[in-house]
Amino acid sequence: MVKINRRQFIILGAAGAGAALVGNQLWKRANSSKPLPPSSANISPLHQSKNGLLELDLEARERPVNLGGKQVYLLTYNGQVPAPRLEAKPGDRVRIHFNNNLSQPTNLHYHGLHIPPTGNGDNVFLRINPGEKFNYEFEIAKNQAAGTFWYHPHLHGLVAEQLFGGLAGLFIVRGELDEIPEIKAAQEEFLVLQDFSLDEGGRLLSSMHMSLMMGREGDVITVNGQVNPSFALPEAGLLRLRILNASTSRFYRLSLENHLFYQIATDGNGLNEPIEVRELLLTPGQRADVLVKGDKQPGQYRLLNLPYDRGSMGMMGGGGMMGRNDREVPIVLATVKYESSVESLTLPTKLASISALPEPKTVRSFELNHGMSPAVGMAFLINGEPYRSDRIQTQVQLDTVEDWEITNTGVMDHPFHIHVNSFQVISRNGQPESLPAWRDTVLVPRGETVRIRIPFRDFAGLTVYHCHILDHEDLGMMGNLMIKA
Ligand code: C2O
Ligand code: CU
Ligand code: CU
16 A cells, blocks of 8 residues: 555644634534534435436526525526536436526536537537527547546636536546445445535625635535535445535645545546545545545544645735635534444455556646736736637647646646546656546646646547636636647
């Protein structure tokens, strides 16, 4: 077993326990240290493929929903926050009858899936107006890795606002990883992490009241639309947590009291073997699949979000103006409770086999920063330019491999995401990456350089790469990527 991230475990004494709360009026009661009764953790309806076809109607609409025990008004898919969970297998067809009943245009993006970026596939250039319908249809490739993917709106300029309204759901591909006996025997739970900003009447706060430069964050933090839900950990057994950061800008630095995580997948792809980690940093867009061993004193343990400093706009005074108290105190996200013991389970040993990619033909450089742009004023920039829909910022050749060296010269961290093709991290600040892993989103911390290697396989067409702090994306930190046949 490889051991990384051997940082000192945060010691949460009595002071920590008291401080680990969110000071939110609306949710104060629900967010006491007493967990809510165990929920059926998978509350969102599930749509599974049958006989090789996943077919469903999906309606986007603002609706009243129950969020952490309160009635609020959110943007929903089929009335649910998080949205219904979709599940398919490699080789399946997917047919989604989409209906936009929002007051704004929108579309759908299938984050992390290796499918065509064109036509009625993962086409982020579609604009589906209010009252319009659109049929998405594509095939999950036979060689698609099993994993935790997701779907959300992707109409440039409105992505942050619509995601922050609640529009996000899991898209699970079941496959080989799920057939590994130890993983199959584990108790499986899905955790969709979302944050919200609501007024006293339970209405979404308008973008005007938020720091778009930092990226909007909400003070109501939910797991599967609940505040501090409970999850059962079978004593002597294994709990498999499949975690999605579906927040617009908030980073999560996760830690489970007295327990380690054994990470088995990054984003949508299995690792070679489980990696022991004490804490897990998930940027917006990222997923992690971890096992937890039920080998401690039976009881209740808190899943915490530890403080993380992702930088700030210098001129606004180091975050003071942002009122970001979450930088100082851990927040309780959920509670893990021991339950009736099962026959003792061990960790799996071999998971996937990730092969190294061939040497690249082309090496490109990308510089992330923000600054003034004559056309739009303050903007987020890649190589000094804000996004322009009428330009192709990067053109690559299908069936080639490239290295992209991404340097963050700004004062905030940026999670860099590419559509359609996953990549491997080659080095960070010149230091070779020791963990072989497939990712679709990688953190490029301020002042640092990350080199990634991307194979452009199977699908030609126009798609995008961008910062997954979605306000940054909407404010220009995106590029068009043409994959030429
Ligand atoms: Cu989840 Cu273009 O992103
Ligand atoms: Cu994406
Ligand atoms: Cu960013």
